[in-house]
Amino acid sequence: MTIVGHILDISAAALGFFIVSCLLKGRLSAAQKLYLSSAVFLLLWLLAVNGMDHMDSMAGLQVLDAITCASSALLIMTILLISLVFTKNLEKVPRYYWLLYILPGITTLIVFTNPLHHLFYRRFSIYVSEVQFGPLFIISGLQYYVYSILVIVIMIRFGCRARVKRVWGQVGLFIGGLLVPFCTNLLATLRILDLPIFATPLAFLVTIFCHGIAVYYLNFLNIKPAALENMAANVAEGYAVLSADSCIIYCNAAFEAIFGEKYKMRTNCYLNRIVEDLEERKKDVIYNLLNFFDVCKQSVNMISYEQAILSEDGKFYYSVELTPILVKHRLAGVMAMFRDVTKIKEEMRRKQQNLSRTMERERLISLGQMIGSISHNLKTPIMAISGDVTLLIDLVREYEESIGDEEVTVEDHLEIAKEMSGWLNRIGECCEYMSDIITTVKGMAANLSNTSEGEFTIEEVLKRVQMFLKGKLVKNGCRLLTDMRLPQGTMIHGDINNMVQVINNLIDNACDAMEKTGGDIELKVYRTQAGICIQVKDQGPGIPADVKEKLFRTMCTTKGTKGTGLGLYSSAEIIRARFGGKIWADDNEDGGTSFFVELPAEDERE
Known part of the structure; x- marks a missing residue:
């Protein structure tokens, strides 16, 4: 013991x-x-x-x-x-x-x-x-x-x-x-x-x-x-740690499952040696990784790129993020994290397709509204021309009957000619007005399916909107009051037809809201800290709170069978996607609703 x-x-x-x-x-x-x-x-x-x-x-x-x-x-x-x-x-x-x-x-x-x-x-x-x-x-x-x-x-x-x-x-x-x-x-x-x-x-x-x-x-x-390993696994499906000489010193199981068998990328393997033994169609994956690996080492900054990979199950997309690893201010290696973004890309493509379909449907609705506006705007001058032509026919008949009549003096002939000239001037004015309408409609129709970005002013937008909605404003007993608080000629970048469509939708909705009562629709344009704000204010009954919550997210409407809900939905998508702005609605203190469109300043858009 x-x-x-x-x-x-x-x-x-x-x-x-x-x-x-x-x-x-x-x-x-x-x-x-x-x-x-x-x-x-x-x-x-x-x-x-x-x-x-x-x-x-x-x-x-x-x-x-x-x-x-x-x-x-x-x-x-x-x-x-x-x-x-x-x-x-x-x-x-x-x-x-x-x-x-x-x-x-x-x-x-x-x-x-x-x-x-x-x-x-x-x-x-x-x-x-x-x-x-x-x-x-x-x-x-x-x-x-x-x-x-x-x-x-x-x-x-x-x-x-x-x-x-x-x-x-x-x-x-x-x-x-x-x-x-x-x-x-x-x-x-x-x-x-x-x-x-x-x-x-x-x-x-x-x-x-x-x-x-x-x-x-x-x-x-x-x-x-x-904890760090779990965090890296949560951030990326697969990740690998590369030494400064492009050797894979560590990788997780997910990385091996994706690249181990097909691309020979395993622990203790060098990227520049792996690529020599790969098939030609697989080499681009290693080449891309090597190229961005060198960029990451030289810049000592995080580098991101996207890599497409073909497999038996289809085409997959990975977001690759390379992060330098520093030990005592010296580059020791690089961490490469691979995140599968295939579903995200598919979802974005699906949303883009849905947006395109929605835009196309809205264009068709806008086309119908435009045709209705044309009919309202052209009906008045056509009726005026028709009346003027009838009066001219009467004057021509009167003039023919006066030929050879000794009682008809030169002054009488001059008076008839003056009267005929007045009616012809009126017909000319009506024709000029109709020509302006047709020219504007032709320009919009030609661009309904195309996006043409450029510079335009709010004054140009309002001129087109007023021309299209003039008939409906009169029919519903409404009056459009504009309050421009921007310097004249202030330029906005984008597609003018898209902006006309949005403002047209907002004023058209205001007309519908005031169909029974009529009244003033106020359009106010002013500058904010964020950029340019356009306000359309009506005196209608307002919008219920439950509808307002989903007004721009889903196709909902307060018009019943008379509306589709596409107008505001597509307007919101246009402002977000085409102009980088936002759109919202607020109740007025004195009743009715105000819709706001805010466009960011140029530096924020960039």
């Missing part, structure tokens, strides 16, 4: 020195504190076992034995707590986790008070053959095995979820260190081997040693590496 005593003394001294040195290193994380606590419990266990070798008093032996039982129960529970803290990436131990120590605490209390109830030992003796165990001793032993198996299951499950080689190495180290005392204790319990009482605490030295390597060499108990 002298050699064993020396071994226990050396082990206890080494463990004590290790604990003190760890405490002197400064602030510890929650997992590190738990690890040192387990080392303290093992130290108490070793000291108690070593003390039993020199103790002659039966009462003293009982106390030391109680210390060994309590230390083993608290030690295995602390290891369980370490596994929970690590696998859940906890920086602080939740309060309810400390409830796990209730059972080890009860065990400790029972074993120290055994002389009062004899539930742990019915008979205590220094000789194993004379010891009689109580029912709680068996429960305490089962408790050790249950906790150990639970720790192993937790760690294996964590490794399976992580699917990362480095994590599996840490998990293997943690489980391997725990299996040594587990198997030792199992052999002693089943009496397969006749082992002394110091065998199990010495076996736990292997556990502490393995966990110590993980703490100070593999950084197992520092949650930052795992």
Whole structure:
């Protein structure tokens, strides 16, 4: 027993020195504190076992034995707590986790008070053959095995979820260190081997040693590496770490699944060597990565690009982001993160198609509105021309009948000619008005399906809108009042036809809202801090709150069967997509609704 005593003394001294040195290193994380606590419990266990070798008093032996039982129960529970803290990436131990120590605490209390109830030992003796165990001793032993198996299951499950080689190495180290005392204790319990009482605490030295390597060499108990790895996995489907000489020094499972088999991109492979063995159609993926890798190294800035990849399942698009890794202001490598953006691109294409369909439908509706406006605007001059022609026919007949009549003087002929000239001037004015309308309509019709961006003024927009809506304004008893607060000739960049369509929709809706009552529609143009704002204010009944919430998001209308809801929906899309602005509606204090269109300043658009 002298050699064993020396071994226990050396082990206890080494463990004590290790604990003190760890405490002197400064602030510890929650997992590190738990690890040192387990080392303290093992130290108490070793000291108690070593003390039993020199103790002659039966009462003293009982106390030391109680210390060994309590230390083993608290030690295995602390290891369980370490596994929970690590696998859940906890920086602080939740309060309810400390409830796990209730059972080890009860065990400790029972074993120290055994002389009062004899539930742990019915008979205590220094000789194993004379010891009689109580029912709680068996429960305490089962408790050790249950906790150990639970720790192993937790760690294996964590490794399976992580699917990362480095994590599996840490998990293997943690489980391997725990299996040594587990198997030792199992052999002693089943009496397969006749082992002394110091065998199990010495076996736990292997556990502490393995966990110590993980703490100070593999950084197992520092949650930052795992947290950073999980964060990178959440940001990108696949990622790889490249050294400064383009060698893949690490990559996750997702990256290997995408590029490992098809493009030969695996750990410890150089990109410039991989490309030589690839098929011609696959080389562009490596070439692009190498080119942008060089740009990232030279600029020491983050670089992004998009990569298309063909596979048996179709074409996939990846957003590739290269980030330089600096160590002490020196470039150590580059992290390449690959994110699958195929669904995003498809969704954007789908939205663009839906927007195009909506715009096309709105153009057709606008065309119908334009034809209606043309009919209203042309009807009046046509009727005027028709009346003028009838009067001219009467004058021509009168003039023909006066030929040869001696009573008709020269003054009478001049009067008839003057009257005919007046009617002809009126016909000419009506024709000129109709020509202006047709010229404007022709210009808009030619551009209905094309977007032609350029410079235009609000005055040009209002001139066209007034021409189209003149008939409807008169029909509904409305009057358009304009308040221009911009310098004359202020230019706006975009497609004038798109802007005419939007303002036309807003004023047309205001006319419909005031169809029964009539009144003034105010159009105000002014400058704000964000840019240029166009306000269309009506005196209608207003818009219900539930409709206002979805007014520009879905095709809803307050006109019943008379409306489609396309007008405001497409107007909002035009302002957002074509002008980079926004559109909204507010209730007026004196009743009615105001619609606002805000166009950003040129520098913001850029």
